[in-house]
Amino acid sequence: MHRVSVLVRDGCLPMELGIVHRIFGQARSAAGERLYEVRTCTTSPGEVRTDTDFAIRVDHGPEILAEADTVIVPASDLDYVPGSLQEEVRTALAGIRQGARIASVCTGSFVLAEVGLLDGRRATTHWRSCDRFRAQYPAVHVDPDVLYTDDRGVLTSAGVAAGIDLCLHMVRSDFGSAVANEVARGTVVPPHRDGGQAQYVRRPLPEPAVSSTGRARTWALENLHRPVSLRELAARESTSTRTFTRRFREEMGTSPGQWLARQRIERACALLEETDLPVDDVAERAGFGTAGSLRLHLQAERGVSPTTYRRTFRTTPTT
Structure with missing residues (x-):
């Protein structure tokens, strides 16, 4: 059997540990034989604190x-404390055999980066931690939009549930889509999720403390359903288009056109989440004009189609 070792640390997330055991533990051959042996270990066997009100006991x-074909490092609440990596963890990871596959779940990627396993590689982590991760480990190529990465035998995943996507990907890589699909069915999850983290991230643009373009922006938000020109925006502030553009960029950190496009996306997403309006009507009310235009912009910004976004985030399920 393929041997999977899971290294847990104080402050581990029980859900992440459960995901690894559930996904790999369900994988079976056509003859019904287990395909993975999954064992949990820690640097000092015994009771391990979790981020909940209960602890877990780890015997290994x-x-x-050193015996594992795959090593997985789930997240810990310690990942949010800079410089908290214990020397025992660093030593334990140094004992991984050459050629073993190494993966992290959520902010477990900070551990892999801290010991240099991600240098020069593409990686991801939870979207809330991506900026800190990028600043802390500039040698890592951070992709904040994907659910998981797989770069030359070192893998990372985004938030907690993205650990499911990552583990299914590894099962698919090891034993094919048929086995991974059966595991997905047994777990009652999709074998593959459309899009990446981008669809889950709210990106409100900051509001400046002092603004000379506020009236124009308020007017634009009231008129998103129709074309809004730079000349009209500048007229609301009684200034030239050149002066307005300069002030707008200074205050908002982006151009008027980029700001408008972002606001139209936010409006469309709100309508998709909160109403049953046809996609054509959503596109019209958000100022995209056609469903095709909305589809192109939403795919570029969030990585999914309007239909997929609605299916994922609709507040009240449609009938």
């Missing part, structure tokens, strides 16, 4: 990492 020490 880090020596089992």
